[in-house]
Amino acid sequence: MLSYFLGNSELSRGGTRMEKSQIEFRNVSFRYHDDAPWVLKNVSFTIDADEWVAIIGHNGSGKSTIAKLMNGLLFPQEGEIYVSGQKVNPDTIWEIREQVGMVFQNPDNQFVGTTVRDDVAFGMENHGMSRELMVERISESLEAVGMEAYERQEPHRLSGGQKQRVAIASVLAVSPKYIILDEATAMLDPKGRKEIMQTIRDVQSKRNLALITITHDLQEVTQADRVIVMNQGKVWMQGSPREIFSRKEQLIEIGLDTPFVSKLADELLNAGLSLSREPLNHQELLEELWTLHSTK
Amino acid sequence: MSSSMIIGQYVPGDSVVHRLDPRSKIAIIFFFVLIVFFANSVMSYGLLALFGIGAAASSKVPLRYIMKGLTPVWFLILFTFILHLFVTKEGDLLFNLWGFKVYEEGVVQGAAISLRFFLLILVTSLLTLTTTPIEITDAIEELLGPLKKVRFPVHELALMMSISLRFIPTLMQETEKISKAQASRGVDFRTGSFKDRIKAVVPLLVPLFVSAFKRAEELAMAMEARGYRGGEGRTKLRELKIGKLDYVMYGLFVVVVIGLFLTRN
Numbered sequence: 017m018l019s020y021f022l023g024n025s026e027l028s029r030g031g032t033r034m035e036k037s038q039i040e041f042r043n044v045s046f047r048y049h050d051d052a053p054w055v056l057k058n059v060s061f062t063i064d065a066d067e068w069v070a071i072i073g074h075n076g077s078g079k080s081t082i083a084k085l086m087n088g089l090l091f092p093q094e095g096e097i098y099v100s101g102q103k104v105n106p107d108t109i110w111e112i113r114e115q116v117g118m119v120f121q122n123p124d125n126q127f128v129g130t131t132v133r134d135d136v137a138f139g140m141e142n143h144g145m146s147r148e149l150m151v152e153r154i155s156e157s158l159e160a161v162g163m164e165a166y167e168r169q170e171p172h173r174l175s176g177g178q179k180q181r182v183a184i185a186s187v188l189a190v191s192p193k194y195i196i197l198d199e200a201t202a203m204l205d206p207k208g209r210k211e212i213m214q215t216i217r218d219v220q221s222k223r224n225l226a227l228i229t230i231t232h233d234l235q236e237v238t239q240a241d242r243v244i245v246m247n248q249g250k251v252w253m254q255g256s257p258r259e260i261f262s263r264k265e266q267l268i269e270i271g272l273d274t275p276f277v278s279k280l281a282d283e284l285l286n287a288g289l290s291l292s293r294e295p296l297n298h299q300e301l302l303e304e305l306w307t308l309h310s311t312k
Numbered sequence: 313m314s315s316s317m318i319i320g321q322y323v324p325g326d327s328v329v330h331r332l333d334p335r336s337k338i339a340i341i342f343f344f345v346l347i348v349f350f351a352n353s354v355m356s357y358g359l360l361a362l363f364g365i366g367a368a369a370s371s372k373v374p375l376r377y378i379m380k381g382l383t384p385v386w387f388l389i390l391f392t393f394i395l396h397l398f399v400t401k402e403g404d405l406l407f408n409l410w411g412f413k414v415y416e417e418g419v420v421q422g423a424a425i426s427l428r429f430f431l432l433i434l435v436t437s438l439l440t441l442t443t444t445p446i447e448i449t450d451a452i453e454e455l456l457g458p459l460k461k462v463r464f465p466v467h468e469l470a471l472m473m474s475i476s477l478r479f480i481p482t483l484m485q486e487t488e489k490i491s492k493a494q495a496s497r498g499v500d501f502r503t504g505s506f507k508d509r510i511k512a513v514v515p516l517l518v519p520l521f522v523s524a525f526k527r528a529e530e531l532a533m534a535m536e537a538r539g540y541r542g543g544e545g546r547t548k549l550r551e552l553k554i555g556k557l558d559y560v561m562y563g564l565f566v567v568v569v570i571g572l573f574l575t576r577n
Contacts, residue, residue: 087537120533140549142541144547190538
């Protein structure tokens, strides 16, 4: 079942750099109009295959623009973007969009089909896949997100979280190498958000793909392998979640909130308890606390 | 909003009529509408009525749904009948109703035209009763296929229809939300003069339109991100198939047409 998600290499005929399976931004600058301020200024970074990268930043920091640049919904004025070694330009966007799947913020406004299965098929229809393959992949990808029981349902009977899971299934069905979640959980209630995060974790552990989550929910960020913090159109900081959250004052300075556990750890520190490392979730904090005496 | 909302009048079922290919249904109905105007004898009308009522019966759609489809036109059917009754002045005089003379030909003509109306509405409403809107959309796309040669945007038209169908419930939910929000701010939709009520709709429509445009923009972006680039090179998940049943129906319909021309005066 996993084989088709892996065998995509024939798609990336991008000349000499085709071996590298990664997304690369090279000195990218972008603005919407000639006289508008720069949204991105000289941004460079790479995202490797099977890596989970979170991009955070407050509103207007350019993080959503990055997502749209990755699959050619926008093109940079300066610099280059390479997806699996292929430069993103108007000639390559169709192949690139097959590799880079995107889930947007509003669950309703990205649901194209009249039923769940029609929506999952939409992307595959666009890429001209055969009907047999579509039928096969619809059930596979709906199973992957736990929505197989809803195949014939209409969108207005689904919750926001369910719709977003269908959106993830639709993206998976095309077997991309990279999935971008552009604030995909922002409009969901806590339950829906939890469902989506669980789904994403499942999918990422089972399938060989890179995940790029764009968010301002810092709870989500703690699960990523790497975090890119954007501020005023520039890469402000990169590092593991632990490294990022150990610099709380600076995060707060650029308008970002830190997770509750992180704040609690701070307060504990102020109260005179010294923790051995920055806890990222409740489990870690708990471990720190109950081993506090023995490590002293 | 009720979860039982169905777009259109579709009544789910698995009858012969339901299982017919939507293209066959549209084609048969189209030709039926044409031949109804050729009937001119009791026998020919009887044959067409038999076909129409037989189709309705075999669809197993409950009678009340069929009647509901006919409600808006009952008045029209009755009106044409009465009009013919008083206007046609041929044949024997049947009776004199306070100075209105009713002739035999008037009754016959009135009955014939009313039956025509009834059959037309019956058969066409049978299409929407037994076919989902999306099936009709697919059928229209297929039937209009030849027009692609003259650059008629068939695929785009079908896509527009299916996206409209997809968004009707969404926009209705939104309308309800906005109307509640506006009612809580004191907008009164129910009382007042006609003019006042029309005015009250404005604060409902403006936000609805704004959000519909926003939705359209986001949807277009999402479609593009998923590789949409028009109808060319696109495959389809839903496929229509002409089966044995369809051929049987074509045969039956041809028999009816031949029968009609044999029984005409």
